Amino acid sequence: MQFSTFNLNENIQKSLDENKYISTTQIQEKVIPLVLENKDLMAKAQTGSGKTAGFVLPILEKWLGYNHPKKAKITTLVLVPTRELTLQVANTFEIFSKNFNKKPKIVSVIGGASIGDQLLDIQKGCDIVVATAGRLLDIINKKQIDLSTLEFFVLDEADKMLDLGFSDELDEILKELPENRQNLLFSATYPQKMLDIASKITTSAVKVEQEEEAPTVEKIQQRAIRVNSENRGPLLRHLIQSNDWPLVLVFMANKRASDNIAAKFRKHGIEAESFHGDLIQEERVETLEDFKAKKINVLFATDIAARGLHIDDITCVINFDLPRATADYVHRIGRTGRAGKDGLAISFITNENSEHFKLIEKRCKISLEKEVLEGFEPTGKAPVKQKGAQAVKGKRKSKKDKLREAQANKDK
Incomplete structure (x- = not known):
């Protein structure tokens, strides 16, 4: 219409x-x-x-x-x-x-x-x-x-x-x-x-x-790359430099991690900044304006940038850390592929988060091939999920015991 x-x-x-x-x-x-x-x-x-x-x-x-x-x-x-x-x-x-x-x-x-x-x-x-x-x-x-x-x-x-x-x-x-x-x-x-x-x-x-012809996640090229946790930084630098991406939005788990990795990338000659809730408003506005103007190549952000960030030219979204809530996966990758342009989203899969990514795939109804890149092959295995110890019968206080104990404390 x-x-x-x-x-x-x-x-x-x-x-x-x-x-x-x-x-x-x-x-x-x-x-x-x-x-x-x-x-x-x-x-x-x-x-x-x-x-x-x-x-x-x-x-x-x-x-x-x-x-x-x-x-x-x-x-x-x-x-x-x-x-x-x-x-x-x-x-x-x-x-x-x-x-x-x-x-x-x-x-x-x-x-x-x-x-x-x-x-x-x-x-x-x-x-x-x-x-x-x-x-x-x-x-x-x-x-x-x-x-x-x-x-x-x-x-x-x-x-x-x-x-x-x-x-x-x-x-x-x-x-x-x-x-x-x-x-x-x-x-x-x-x-x-x-x-x-x-x-x-x-x-x-x-x-x-809204009756979408296809879910948002299906309109964006998605990749999942297996890598050891400590090699995510070097892998990200390799991807940015080898693909010459002009605008990359990288999602991090917390503010401190965003600040630390942005500083490391600047030492490697990459224009990078962090974006999170601890910045004063002037800094937040200036950082976003610089990112839009492509003065910043890589923006490391917490989930504060997962919604409402309307920048049409973001080339690639990287899930350096996976989102805690599976629904936020869709919001994160929706920052790329806007205004009818092509979009790319890459998630780093480590031994520690592989089970969580399976849950994201299940709930978002996707299934991605887990790629391995030469020079960044992962080692080790995902930790075995331990079941909690079974409760020992009779060790926990019953409801009646708790009520009696509470009444006795009142009577003291």
């Missing part, structure tokens, strides 16, 4: 044309009409499906139809899990409202940046707030934001927010929102916790599901 089918405002259509948005994705085709019809939504959509434009475009279309007071009032609140996604969603609102005669005032509310500047932007008046939950709560607790005029509440990457312990924060935020609002929920998966949260937000949501 073409975007022109929706008969959006001519200034929105102009921005679509300028940014070469011609045909809709499946999720956009389903979501945009429903938002325009004032429906609450619960949409299941994978990363890279175009869902951000799916809610930004109709929200802007409806915003154009409002009577705007002299001082802007908040009509839209978008909650997202990470700072990077906050800035990208805010930028999408900016892009598609670029040609408006009167532009909406958009504020990003994130940790790691000056809360004073954010408070000032809000107090001056704004129309759209894109926020991470923690910083938004800081501002709510200071009683420095009025959400009583809200028309749209958007929860993006809801399942990822659950992983970050979002449920309690959401309860506090919902208390500040007016009951009469339109709710738009987007999630890549529907765990029970997600359904529980959805029931707190809306009871009348239209369920929308």
Whole structure:
């Protein structure tokens, strides 16, 4: 379907044309009409499906139809899990409202940046707030934001927010929102916790599901290379140098490992940096901009980069360390092969993680040949999985014993 089918405002259509948005994705085709019809939504959509434009475009279309007071009032609140996604969603609102005669005032509310500047932007008046939950709560607790005029509440990457312990924060935020609002929920998966949260937000949501022709993992060339754990660094340097990849995103298990290996690669003459949650916001923004501009060849990142990182030209994604959650495998490799380009994802399989990778294959419904490269042949065997010792009958306290013991402590 073409975007022109929706008969959006001519200034929105102009921005679509300028940014070469011609045909809709499946999720956009389903979501945009429903938002325009004032429906609450619960949409299941994978990363890279175009869902951000799916809610930004109709929200802007409806915003154009409002009577705007002299001082802007908040009509839209978008909650997202990470700072990077906050800035990208805010930028999408900016892009598609670029040609408006009167532009909406958009504020990003994130940790790691000056809360004073954010408070000032809000107090001056704004129309759209894109926020991470923690910083938004800081501002709510200071009683420095009025959400009583809200028309749209958007929860993006809801399942990822659950992983970050979002449920309690959401309860506090919902208390500040007016009951009469339109709710738009987007999630890549529907765990029970997600359904529980959805029931707190809306009871009348239209369920929308993306019907992909092929799973995301099947659209990207995937490889698995067996290697000893201590040889992963040399193997990675060999692959980068022999293939001359311009942009490589490497996923690491933790922040310290990301910093250490980036420093080692720089000593070998490779432009490398680390990217993780301990960086201040200015460093995070600068690092991503340098990576996009190809000033950085290799970016070593924690799973903070697994979702919401929209860089179209990433040549290859490397799972230096495997993700703990099997679902994150799909999100990680989805950083490559974007915008119709070819993508490549490589996972390093060691003796220690081989069983975990079998689980990833099973749950992602893939089966990869385990390659061995000359000069990096693995040695040794995977450790034998030990079964836990059987409980000895009669050694554990019974429930009655525990109750008696508790009562005896009270009586002392």
